[in-house]
Amino acid sequence: MSFRKPKPSTANPLPVLPIVASLVLIAFLLLPTLVVLERGVGAGFAGAWLNPVVLEALRVSLVTTAITLGLTVILGTPVAYLLARYRFLGHTLLDTLLDLPIVLPPVVAGVGLLLTFGRQGLLGAPLEMAGISLAFSPAAVVMAQLFASAPFFIRAAKAGFMAVDRDIEDAARIDGASNLQVFGFITWKLSFAFLLEGLVLTWARALGEFGATILFAGSLIGSTRTITLSIYAALESDLNPALVLSAVMVFVAFGLLFMVRVLTKNRSF
Amino acid sequence: MRKIKPLFIPAVLSALFFAPVSGQQGTNLTVFAAASLTDSFTEIGKAFDAKMGGKTNFQFAGSQVLRTQLENGAKADVYASANNAQFDPLVKAGLISSGTIFTKNRLVVIVPKKGAGNVKTLSDLAKPGVKLVIADKTVPVGQYTRQILETLGKSNKFGADYTARVLKNVVSEETNVRQVALKVQLGEADAGVVYTTDVTPSLASTVIQIAIPARYNVVAKYPIGILKNSSNMDAAKAFTDFVLSRDGQAILGKWGFLPVAGSKLP
Numbered sequence: 001m002s003f004r005k006p007k008p009s010t011a012n013p014l015p016v017l018p019i020v021a022s023l024v025l026i027a028f029l030l031l032p033t034l035v036v037l038e039r040g041v042g043a044g045f046a047g048a049w050l051n052p053v054v055l056e057a058l059r060v061s062l063v064t065t066a067i068t069l070g071l072t073v074i075l076g077t078p079v080a081y082l083l084a085r086y087r088f089l090g091h092t093l094l095d096t097l098l099d100l101p102i103v104l105p106p107v108v109a110g111v112g113l114l115l116t117f118g119r120q121g122l123l124g125a126p127l128e129m130a131g132i133s134l135a136f137s138p139a140a141v142v143m144a145q146l147f148a149s150a151p152f153f154i155r156a157a158k159a160g161f162m163a164v165d166r167d168i169e170d171a172a173r174i175d176g177a178s179n180l181q182v183f184g185f186i187t188w189k190l191s192f193a194f195l196l197e198g199l200v201l202t203w204a205r206a207l208g209e210f211g212a213t214i215l216f217a218g219s220l221i222g223s224t225r226t227i228t229l230s231i232y233a234a235l236e237s238d239l240n241p242a243l244v245l246s247a248v249m250v251f252v253a254f255g256l257l258f259m260v261r262v263l264t265k266n267r268s269f
Numbered sequence: 270m271r272k273i274k275p276l277f278i279p280a281v282l283s284a285l286f287f288a289p290v291s292g293q294q295g296t297n298l299t300v301f302a303a304a305s306l307t308d309s310f311t312e313i314g315k316a317f318d319a320k321m322g323g324k325t326n327f328q329f330a331g332s333q334v335l336r337t338q339l340e341n342g343a344k345a346d347v348y349a350s351a352n353n354a355q356f357d358p359l360v361k362a363g364l365i366s367s368g369t370i371f372t373k374n375r376l377v378v379i380v381p382k383k384g385a386g387n388v389k390t391l392s393d394l395a396k397p398g399v400k401l402v403i404a405d406k407t408v409p410v411g412q413y414t415r416q417i418l419e420t421l422g423k424s425n426k427f428g429a430d431y432t433a434r435v436l437k438n439v440v441s442e443e444t445n446v447r448q449v450a451l452k453v454q455l456g457e458a459d460a461g462v463v464y465t466t467d468v469t470p471s472l473a474s475t476v477i478q479i480a481i482p483a484r485y486n487v488v489a490k491y492p493i494g495i496l497k498n499s500s501n502m503d504a505a506k507a508f509t510d511f512v513l514s515r516d517g518q519a520i521l522g523k524w525g526f527l528p529v530a531g532s533k534l535p
Contacts, residue, residue, distance in 0.1 A: 120383060120456035135457045136400060136440035218402065218441025218452065233405055233444055235337060 040247025057230035080157030106211030140217035149205035160194025303351035352409035368492035373527035395434035
């Protein structure tokens with residue numbers, strides 16, 4: 001079998017139906033985003049930045065997602081490394097199960113976190129004895145974000161580690177490099193674009209987390225009310241902060257998307 | 270198989286979408302109702318449908334959510350709010366002609382049966398470290414909660430800075446009264462403030478109620494009205510009449526609501 005590019009021919013009529021169908025869906029996908037942007041910028045975009053509701057929401061989201069990213073890198077990198085470099089009993093099963101939070105509805109994640117780490121949950125009593133109270137704390141926000149977003153990093157990092165040429169690692173080992181040195185100087189650096197892409201995706205998911213957070217962490221200005229929760233709460237009283245925060249999210253989303261594009265393009269090896 | 274006309278698929282899809290769900294007699298009615306009315310209105314809907322042979326659909330949410338949705342063009346026939354503040358703006362905007370108070374409600378403090386139980390009285394709400402969950406100030410019940418806390422603070426029975434100390438214990442401001450109840454039910458919160466009607470039979474088995482004396486309590490008045498752009502004016506009128514009828518009031522009473530003699534709003 002041979003595949004040949006179809007020759008452009010004048011006899012081939014314009015694909016009217018696909019074009020019309022595409023336009024409908026494209027308009028459907030882009031119009032709401034543009035309207036949010038337009039209304040958000042129109043709703044006194046500059047003035048709303050001084051609104052404590054907006055500022056507090058941004059602060060809570062930035063702090064919690066930063067901690068989530070840190071934890072994801074520290075705890076997720078070893079998992080991805082083990083999955084990429086070693087074969088063990090249950091490897092495939094574990095690999096699949098770790099993707100579960102990506103597919104799971106966020107509300108289910110929230111219920112799961114509550115039933116596990118809540119005060120009446122599985123680990124509630126031991127945690128209470130240790131003097132740890134997660135309910136309604138920013139820590140609960142971080143846990144909800146970590147649960148929902150860490151798998152994105154693990155996936156990308158695993159793909160990155162697998163793409164690194166093992167011969168380079170082995171060569172370094174022969175030259176007397178320790179495992180940690182090999183990882184730090186070779187594996188990490190060569191898969192950096194993948195890791196960064198994973199981080200961007202993780203951040204995007206953490207920033208947008210809503211269902212698990214509202215259930216597990218509650219909603220209090222300056223403590224657990226993130227951007228998404230703030231949009232939800234503001235929608236019900238004062239529309240302006242909600243519109244401004246929504247516009248901010250559109251900008252951030254576009255920026256993240258752009259970053260992912262650039263990163264995946266630069267993956268030349 | 271190969272020669273299915275592309276137009277065939279959209280045609281089938283649209284037929285599926287726009288086909289009537291069932292061959293029911295009577296009209297379809299859409300009722301937007303405050304979250305606190307979830308149980309009582311569901312039952313009223315069943316009784317009303319049995320009587321009229323139509324199908325009444327409900328959307329339950331915080332009144333402020335419903336108001337925003339209606340302001341932005343959501344289609345409904347009847348709107349029942351938990352307070353006037355989330356109802357009057359719709360009258361002023363010309364979306365609803367007028368409202369009638371159809372029921373009343375009071376507030377109560379609930380604490381989880383299981384767990385530490387460090388809240389036993391109203392004054393305990395001010396104890397440091399108590400995790401209190403209330404509704405956001407934009408939600409009617411959240412507004413009432415703050416009103417009651419102010420009254421309790423002014424009574425001098427609980428100490429001068431009672432209100433401030435209680436509000437300091439608030440760990441979450443929920444956007445819906447049922448979320449407040451849920452968090453107490455799950456034992457995550459030490460206490461919450463909800464409507465007496467939120468303590469449904471299923472909730473009553475998991476929480477303990479701490480009554481708020483009538484002189485500190487508020488009487489929440491619920492207005493109901495018909496949307497001006499309703500396409501089922503007659504059915505909508507029949508529904509509001511049914512809510513105000515003896516049968517309707519009896520169902521509301523069963524779920525803990527206080528009866529009213531129907532009175533037109535100013």
